[in-house]
Amino acid sequence: MNPILEIQQLTHTYSAGTPFQRTAVEGVDLSVMPGECVGIIGHTGSGKSTLIQHFNGLLKPTSGHVLVDGRDIWAKGSDIRAVRFRVGLVFQYPEYQLFEETVAQDIAFGPKNMGLAADEVARRVRDASAVVGLDESLLSQSPFALSGGQKRRAAIAGVMAMEPDVLVLDEPSAGLDPRGRQEMMAMLGRYRQQRGATVILVSHSMEEIAANVDRVIVMNQSKVFMDGAPREVFSHVAELEAVGLDVPQSARIAALLRDRGLAVGEDVYTVAALARRLLALKGGGGVC
Amino acid sequence: MLKDITLGQFFPGDTFLHRLDPRIKLVCVVLYIVALFNANSPLTYGIMFLALAVAVILSGVPLRSLTRGLKAVYIIVLFTAVMNLFFTPGTAVGATWLGRHITAEGIRAAVAMVLRIVMLITGTFLLTYTTSPISLTDALESLLRPLKKLRFPVHELAMMMSIALRFIPTLIEETDKIISAQKARGADFESGSLLRRARALVPILVPLFISAFRRADELATAMECRCYHGGQGRTALHVLRCRAVDWAVLFLCALLPAAVITLKTLGL
Numbered sequence: 001m002n003p004i005l006e007i008q009q010l011t012h013t014y015s016a017g018t019p020f021q022r023t024a025v026e027g028v029d030l031s032v033m034p035g036e037c038v039g040i041i042g043h044t045g046s047g048k049s050t051l052i053q054h055f056n057g058l059l060k061p062t063s064g065h066v067l068v069d070g071r072d073i074w075a076k077g078s079d080i081r082a083v084r085f086r087v088g089l090v091f092q093y094p095e096y097q098l099f100e101e102t103v104a105q106d107i108a109f110g111p112k113n114m115g116l117a118a119d120e121v122a123r124r125v126r127d128a129s130a131v132v133g134l135d136e137s138l139l140s141q142s143p144f145a146l147s148g149g150q151k152r153r154a155a156i157a158g159v160m161a162m163e164p165d166v167l168v169l170d171e172p173s174a175g176l177d178p179r180g181r182q183e184m185m186a187m188l189g190r191y192r193q194q195r196g197a198t199v200i201l202v203s204h205s206m207e208e209i210a211a212n213v214d215r216v217i218v219m220n221q222s223k224v225f226m227d228g229a230p231r232e233v234f235s236h237v238a239e240l241e242a243v244g245l246d247v248p249q250s251a252r253i254a255a256l257l258r259d260r261g262l263a264v265g266e267d268v269y270t271v272a273a274l275a276r277r278l279l280a281l282k283g284g285g286g287v288c
Numbered sequence: 289m290l291k292d293i294t295l296g297q298f299f300p301g302d303t304f305l306h307r308l309d310p311r312i313k314l315v316c317v318v319l320y321i322v323a324l325f326n327a328n329s330p331l332t333y334g335i336m337f338l339a340l341a342v343a344v345i346l347s348g349v350p351l352r353s354l355t356r357g358l359k360a361v362y363i364i365v366l367f368t369a370v371m372n373l374f375f376t377p378g379t380a381v382g383a384t385w386l387g388r389h390i391t392a393e394g395i396r397a398a399v400a401m402v403l404r405i406v407m408l409i410t411g412t413f414l415l416t417y418t419t420s421p422i423s424l425t426d427a428l429e430s431l432l433r434p435l436k437k438l439r440f441p442v443h444e445l446a447m448m449m450s451i452a453l454r455f456i457p458t459l460i461e462e463t464d465k466i467i468s469a470q471k472a473r474g475a476d477f478e479s480g481s482l483l484r485r486a487r488a489l490v491p492i493l494v495p496l497f498i499s500a501f502r503r504a505d506e507l508a509t510a511m512e513c514r515c516y517h518g519g520q521g522r523t524a525l526h527v528l529r530c531r532a533v534d535w536a537v538l539f540l541c542a543l544l545p546a547a548v549i550t551l552k553t554l555g556l
Binding site: 018091099110113282 | 299300357440466468469472473474491494
């Protein structure tokens with residue numbers, strides 16, 4: 001299988017040639033396979049947001065290449081808008097970009113820009129709002145009358161309605177309560193399942209990343225610091241803490257128990273897995 | 289990117305001009321402009337150019353930034369030059385174009401006007417390049433203080449100015465973000481008829497206005513939470529103080545219009 005998204009030696013410098021010059025992303029190489037669920041974590045200012053804005057051609061690399069389906073999106077004759085329909089990007093706090101008179105019209109903005117027929121647009125609006133769990137009765141309301149959580153769902157539905165094969169989200173659960181976070185992850189899972197789509201998720205929450213993705217990319221100071229399966233990445237507790245990142249609490253507890261000689265494997269990094277492991281140890285007449 | 293526009297942008301630094309009292313700088317720019325508008329001969333323009341050159345060197349602003357700042361007014365400069373060349377009455381020299389001809393007086397006037405505009409803009413740019421918006425409004429508030437006796441709301445005006453200036457970069461950033469978000473949904477701002485392009489702005493303007501109102505609301509709440517109640521009895525964190533060097537600069541700058549006007553009356 002060929003990667004759906006490939007980044008080669010990507011470097012991006014803001015305000016080049018002024019006193020405000022700043023390199024946000026430096027020499028990043030990445031490739032993402034179709035259907036993968038990738039989590040990107042890193043500090044504020046580590047270059048995550050700059051990196052993901054290259055995925056759909058919102059930012060042009062200062063140097064390096066971005067390939068979607070193996071084709072350079074900045075090559076001559078490449079249609080950048082078509083790339084944006086294929087790689088959907090949801091910004092942080094997407095509820096601040098709602099503008100239409102009704103929720104349905106706002107969700108339809110993307111599909112309409114694709115030039116789809118009216119009945120196809122209507123179908124996509126229905127499907128997308130079902131995926132994010134927006135009740136049909138809300139579709140005819142003004143987006144500004146919705147609650148905060150509903151606004152965010154509507155905004156994400158607006159990107160999902162374009163039915164992109166790669167869905168990139170910048171901190172989709174920022175500012176939501178624990179239940180809202182869970183529902184957010186559930187709805188991303190639904191979208192992924194229904195469309196077989198690739199999901200790339202930027203998050204600050206290690207717990208969230210640990211429980212939901214099958215590959216973690218750690219950004220630090222404009223570079224890729226680690227890239228691998230969660231069990232592999234979260235077993236490097238010391239390195240992650242050295243660059244000021246947390247590891248999931250459950251991974252830390254597992255590491256501490258491991259240090260004390262308990263048979264807790266490195267594949268234990270979620271609350272559920274840790275609980276299962278501890279119960280097994282106890283039932284088996286372990287140390288505790 | 290919108291971010292890259294320089295709108296009299298402040299360049300942080302620690303040069304002689306950066307350290308100068310902002311009030312003095314403000315008054316000096318006014319004196320400079322008065323002198324510039326009185327200059328009318330090669331000698332007086334020479335003096336003005338010398339003064340400006342000294343200021344540019346003292347500011348440490350790279351020449352490239354200055355010329356970039358002038359880019360915005362190239363059209364105006366060009367337009368003024370052409371208008372003066374062809375529409376100043378006098379003795380005709382050289383080319384005739386659409387029934388008008390370049391006059392000797394026209395050439396003189398064009399050169400003078402171009403010099404004047406370029407030097408005016410460079411001079412005022414130096415002020416904003418070396419003075420942060422905050423100290424600029426502080427300076428304005430301090431200079432306008434006498435008007436308080438006439439019940440002129442000096443503090444309120446200064447506060448409004450600082451808030452407005454403070455929010456320009458924030459709103460530019462916000463606009464950038466909204467544009468990106470709508471582009472990600474396939475919005476197209478670059479093609480189509482004028483009407484279509486105007487309509488394409490709706491998805492930007494609506495969220496932008498809403499967020500501006502939200503920010504204003506939040507700011508008002510935050511100010512009230514900190515017991516802001518207007519300028520009554522309010523003191524400054526950084527009290528502006530004029531040092532001897534500031535007075536010396538002011539004196540030198542006051543010499544400029546004095547010299548230029550004297551030379552002008554002497555007909556030099």
